[in-house]
Amino acid sequence: MPSVSTMSPAEAREMIRNNEWMKPTAGVANGYTQANLVVLPKELAFEFLLFCQRNPKPCPVLDVTEPGSWVPTLVAPEADLRVDLPKYRIYRNGELTEERTDILDLWNERMVGFLLGCSFTFEYALINNGIPVRHIEENRNVPMYKTNIPCVKAGRFEGPMVVSMRPIPEKDVVRAVQVTSRFPSVHGAPFHIGNPDRIGIKDIHKPDFGDPVTIREGEIPVFWACGVTPQAVAMLVKPEIMITHAPGHMFITDLRDEQFGVL
Numbered sequence: 001m002p003s004v005s006t007m008s009p010a011e012a013r014e015m016i017r018n019n020e021w022m023k024p025t026a027g028v029a030n031g032y033t034q035a036n037l038v039v040l041p042k043e044l045a046f047e048f049l050l051f052c053q054r055n056p057k058p059c060p061v062l063d064v065t066e067p068g069s070w071v072p073t074l075v076a077p078e079a080d081l082r083v084d085l086p087k088y089r090i091y092r093n094g095e096l097t098e099e100r101t102d103i104l105d106l107w108n109e110r111m112v113g114f115l116l117g118c119s120f121t122f123e124y125a126l127i128n129n130g131i132p133v134r135h136i137e138e139n140r141n142v143p144m145y146k147t148n149i150p151c152v153k154a155g156r157f158e159g160p161m162v163v164s165m166r167p168i169p170e171k172d173v174v175r176a177v178q179v180t181s182r183f184p185s186v187h188g189a190p191f192h193i194g195n196p197d198r199i200g201i202k203d204i205h206k207p208d209f210g211d212p213v214t215i216r217e218g219e220i221p222v223f224w225a226c227g228v229t230p231q232a233v234a235m236l237v238k239p240e241i242m243i244t245h246a247p248g249h250m251f252i253t254d255l256r257d258e259q260f261g262v263l
Helices: 009-017 042-054 120-128 170-181 229-237
Strands: 032-041 061-064 088-092 095-100 111-117 144-150 160-169 219-225 242-245 251-256
Touching: 009 251, 032 042, 032 061, 032 120, 042 061, 042 111, 061 251, 088 229, 120 170, 160 170, 160 229, 170 219, 229 242
Parallel strands: none
Antiparallel strands: 032 111, 032 242, 032 251, 061 111, 088 095, 088 242, 144 160, 160 219
C-alpha cells in the first residue's frame, strides 16, 4: 500500500470507505483538494446556498449535488458522500447528537450535499515554500475557533465565523499571505493575523474544534476563515437535521490543488 501522502484520491477514499482511516485527513493524498461537507434537506438548500454566496470566505462552494444524489459529479464523479469521509457529525435541532463513519441510513430523496473549499488545500503549498504547518508536524487536527465576527445572514442561516489557526514564524508571515492568497476558492488569504482577542478568541490554547498546537517563540498566530462555520451556524439556527464532516475529517476530491490557484 502506498503511503497516505502519495495515495490517489480514489485510493484514499477506498481506504476511508473501508474504515481503514478514521483520523483527520491533513496530509492525505497530498496535492489534491479536500472539502468540507454540509448535507441539508432540499427545503433549506436554497437558503444555505444563498448563505454561502454571501459568505464566500468561510463557505466557498465547490460542488452541490442534485436532491437525493450522493454523487459530487463536478469534483469526484465516482465518489459516494455517504461513506467517503472518515467521520460525520449529525446535528438534530441544533444539537450534536452523534458522530459516525457513514450516513447510509440518513440519506434520502430530500438530501442535498454541499462541498465547501478547505484550507488543507493550501497547506501543501505552504510546506513547499518552507513554511511549517504545525498540526501536520504534531500529527494533530488543526485548531479552530468561533469568533465574534458575524456572517452575513441569509434566510434562516446566520451565526459566527469560525477560523482555523496556524502558528507562522514572523519572518514567514508575508510569504504565507502571498501563498494562500493564490487560493481564493479555498478560503484564500488570512482573515486575521496576530492578537486573537481582537476577534473574540479568549484562550488560544483551548480551540472550539480540533486540537491545540505548540506556538513557539517568534511565531505569530495566523487565522484563516474555516469551513466549520456551518457547524456553528447549525447550533444557532437549529435545522431539523444537518449532517457535516467531523472537523478535520474531510472529503478528498479528484481535483488538484493547483486547479484552484491563481497567479
